[in-house]
Amino acid sequence: MNMMKSGAIGCLVTILCFFFFFFLSFTSEIHTDRLIRESNRSQFSLLKLHETDNHVHLDNGIVKLTLVKPSGTIARVGYQETENVLDNRHKETRRGYWDMVWVKSSTSQYDALHCTSFNVVAQTEDRIEVSFTNTWNVSHGENVVPLNIDKRYIILRGVSGFYSYAIFEHLKEWPGVHIGEARIVFKLDENMFRHMVISDDMQREMPTANDRKMGRTLDFKEAVVLENPINPALQGEVDDKYQYSCNTKDNRVHGWISSESNVGFWVIRPSDEFRGGGPLKQDLTSHASSTSLAMFLSSHYVGVRVRVRNGEAWKKVLGPVFIYLNSENNTNNKPNALWEDAKRQMLKETKKWPYDFPASTDYAHADQRGTITGRLLVRDSYLNRGRTIPAKSAYVGVAAPGYAGSWQRESKGYQFWTQTDETGSFIITSVRAGKYRLYAWVPTVIGDFKHEFNILIEPGSKVEAGDIVYSPPRNGPTLWDIGIADRPDPDPTLVNKLFINHTDKYRQYGLWERYTDLYPDQDLTYIVGKSDYRKHWFFAHVNRKVGKFYKPTTWKIIFDERNVMRGANYTLRLALASAQCANIQVWINDNPNGNLPHFETGRIGKDNAIARHGIHGLYWLYSIKVAGVKLLHGTNTVYLKQSLRFGPFNGVLYDYIRLEAPPT
Ligand SMILES: *[C@@H]1O[C@H](CO)[C@@H](O)[C@H](O)[C@H]1NC(C)=O
Ligand SMILES: *[C@@H]1O[C@H](CO)[C@@H](O)[C@H](O)[C@H]1NC(C)=O
Ligand SMILES: *[C@@H]1O[C@H](CO)[C@@H](O)[C@H](O)[C@H]1NC(C)=O
Numbered sequence: 001m002n003m004m005k006s007g008a009i010g011c012l013v014t015i016l017c018f019f020f021f022f023f024l025s026f027t028s029e030i031h032t033d034r035l036i037r038e039s040n041r042s043q044f045s046l047l048k049l050h051e052t053d054n055h056v057h058l059d060n061g062i063v064k065l066t067l068v069k070p071s072g073t074i075a076r077v078g079y080q081e082t083e084n085v086l087d088n089r090h091k092e093t094r095r096g097y098w099d100m101v102w103v104k105s106s107t108s109q110y111d112a113l114h115c116t117s118f119n120v121v122a123q124t125e126d127r128i129e130v131s132f133t134n135t136w137n138v139s140h141g142e143n144v145v146p147l148n149i150d151k152r153y154i155i156l157r158g159v160s161g162f163y164s165y166a167i168f169e170h171l172k173e174w175p176g177v178h179i180g181e182a183r184i185v186f187k188l189d190e191n192m193f194r195h196m197v198i199s200d201d202m203q204r205e206m207p208t209a210n211d212r213k214m215g216r217t218l219d220f221k222e223a224v225v226l227e228n229p230i231n232p233a234l235q236g237e238v239d240d241k242y243q244y245s246c247n248t249k250d251n252r253v254h255g256w257i258s259s260e261s262n263v264g265f266w267v268i269r270p271s272d273e274f275r276g277g278g279p280l281k282q283d284l285t286s287h288a289s290s291t292s293l294a295m296f297l298s299s300h301y302v303g304v305r306v307r308v309r310n311g312e313a314w315k316k317v318l319g320p321v322f323i324y325l326n327s328e329n330n331t332n333n334k335p336n337a338l339w340e341d342a343k344r345q346m347l348k349e350t351k352k353w354p355y356d357f358p359a360s361t362d363y364a365h366a367d368q369r370g371t372i373t374g375r376l377l378v379r380d381s382y383l384n385r386g387r388t389i390p391a392k393s394a395y396v397g398v399a400a401p402g403y404a405g406s407w408q409r410e411s412k413g414y415q416f417w418t419q420t421d422e423t424g425s426f427i428i429t430s431v432r433a434g435k436y437r438l439y440a441w442v443p444t445v446i447g448d449f450k451h452e453f454n455i456l457i458e459p460g461s462k463v464e465a466g467d468i469v470y471s472p473p474r475n476g477p478t479l480w481d482i483g484i485a486d487r488p489d490p491d492p493t494l495v496n497k498l499f500i501n502h503t504d505k506y507r508q509y510g511l512w513e514r515y516t517d518l519y520p521d522q523d524l525t526y527i528v529g530k531s532d533y534r535k536h537w538f539f540a541h542v543n544r545k546v547g548k549f550y551k552p553t554t555w556k557i558i559f560d561e562r563n564v565m566r567g568a569n570y571t572l573r574l575a576l577a578s579a580q581c582a583n584i585q586v587w588i589n590d591n592p593n594g595n596l597p598h599f600e601t602g603r604i605g606k607d608n609a610i611a612r613h614g615i616h617g618l619y620w621l622y623s624i625k626v627a628g629v630k631l632l633h634g635t636n637t638v639y640l641k642q643s644l645r646f647g648p649f650n651g652v653l654y655d656y657i658r659l660e661a662p663p664t
């Protein structure tokens with residue numbers, strides 16, 4: 001046989017075979033896909049909805065949800081053999097529930113958001129969604145929060161958990177309302193759930209409610225020293241729910257593990273859009289007495305409530321969040337298998353966002369959203385020879401139109417954030433229709449960026465913002481600066497062991513008194529060129545405890561300057577990471593005793609980050625002009641005094657301080 005020919009035939013056969021197999025694999029893929037879907041369907045039980053006088057039962061064969069009618073609270077979450085993972089010792093309305101704190105003429109009111117009517121809003125082979133509503137009217141009086149509440153619960157076929165979301169609505173003609181907190185609380189069965197997980201390195205065995213009750217209360221009721229805990233390993237530790245706070249951007253899943261039954265209970269937040277305050281807003285997660293929270297709105301670490309005014313129409317969809325249950329029967333498996341699985345589930349839920357199943361018309365589906373793309377650059381006239389460079393790993397987001405940084409205090413609307421890549425490029429996806437302003441901040445660069453135009457998003461919008469340049473505040477070259485400092489070790493008698501070797505050791509209790517311990521009579525003095533901010537800068541400017549009282553402290557920054565330009569202006573930049581009822585006064589070379597300050601911030605801040613073990617609350621930036629005549633040839637001193645002294649928690653956390661020479 002002719003070698004050429006057989007070669008050609010061989011080739012043809014190969015091609016034919018290729019097509020044949022291609023065809024085969026293609027069709028079989030479609031086929032198996034359908035088979036899998038069909039077998040999934042038959043493999044998963046049918047959804048069941050059963051209503052009695054006082055209850056509604058939702059059951060997908062994996063999870064059994066018992067809701068109280070018409071309040072809309074969760075009495076039972078059944079999973080596998082466990083009839084209820086929630087704590088049966090509590091009333092049916094106090095096991096799993098939405099609630100709210102709001103303000104009526106300056107007093108805080110608690111509202112359990114009990115509803116008055118029940119409806120099935122969707123019931124198909126694949127999903128059931130129920131709704132509990134409360135419709136407000138004037139006859140409810142001023143003790144009921146003036147909002148329409150619609151609480152939803154969803155179960156899906158074959159899904160190991162359930163979803164919940166709510167719609168809050170305020171009509172124009174109603175009295176205004178200030179919301180301090182809105183959340184879902186899950187009180188889990190303490191006998192089952194003792195191991196709490198917030199992140200890979202924030203997890204531990206937790207005290208019970210009774211352990212806390214038997215403990216000694218510290219400077220505020222949330223902080224307790226455990227004196228006789230049921231688990232002797234916890235003896236003498238401090239417990240405080242605020243130690244387990246997390247930045248919104250770092251907390252998409254948290255929950256509890258029952259080591260005995262190998263069951264996990266997880267709160268998964270697939271999107272941050274409905275949480276106010278941006279990526280660095282901190283909030284509670286899970287805490288002692290086997291409690292897991294889904295926080296939606298709060299003034300924690302910000303100090304600002306959601307303010308809906310008289311005459312303002314407002315509506316917001318909170319959620320859905322996903323409550324995921326998992327189990328591991330093979331006890332030889334890795335101890336963290338449930339947590340690893342919960343993280344994988346969180347990624348799956350995040351990918352599915354926006355969900356396609358919520359039935360409320362107020363919930364914006366994928367086709368009702370838009371995207372924004374662009375590239376963020378930074379131009380600092382005294383860095384990189386004034387060249388424009390990409391803003392790497394910058395945070396870029398859209399929120400309600402306002403001033404630069406206003407998103408920190410904003411939670412009435414929705415916010416959408418992302419981070420830029422190496423080239424400064426960003427894409428913000430799934431933005432609900434509405435009017436926004438684009439904001440950004442760049443790690444290691446001071447100040448806040450605000451774009452010059454509002455952005456209007458309509459369903460399907462693809463907005464190209466193009467190249468955007470941020471020119472941070474800058475008047476002249478840096479003479480010196482003081483960066484971020486670390487927090488000192490805690491009082492050894494008031495430790496939470498979790499944070500002993502932890503990078504977040506600032507979560508330890510008692511920052512406000514450590515200053516007194518470290519600087520018992522002499523205040524902090526920082527010498528530019530000699531001191532190291534990592535070691536010699538106590539980043540929290542708090543009061544000193546003297547006997548029973550708290551006294552203001554005055555810090556000194558000493559620097560040498562040989563070529564003072566007396567006819568020109570210098571700029572002192574003071575960036576604060578938090579403030580709690582504080583007033584920072586600044587003197588340049590003048591003695592603070594007997595001279596008016598050169599500058600003062602005035603009374604600022606109520607983010608309470610110092611008491612709540614935060615490393616930051618709200619960001620403040622002050623640019624202070626210093627006339628050259630104020631400076632001396634030789635040694636100069638900047639004095640910083642926090643002048644308010646109501647108690648232990650007044651103070652600021654410094655982020656960054658810089659002195660700029662006059663423009664060149
Ligand atoms: C207002 O609310 C009350 C109590 O829920 C109800 O009885 C009444 O019918 C409502 N009035 C209107 C006008 O909806
Ligand atoms: C674990 O056990 C439960 C009930 O005994 C069962 O329904 C479930 O399928 C098991 N899970 C695995 C992963 O084997
Ligand atoms: C912290 O680390 C030290 C040294 O590695 C170790 O001996 C100690 O057991 C750790 N403590 C805790 C509470 O993890």
Ligand SMILES: *[C@@H]1O[C@H](CO)[C@@H](O)[C@H](O)[C@H]1NC(C)=O
Pocket residue numbers: 567568569625627
């Ligand atoms: C310095 O600041 C003062 C006060 O704002 C201003 O009047 C003056 O012109 C400035 N001097 C220079 C050289 O810019």
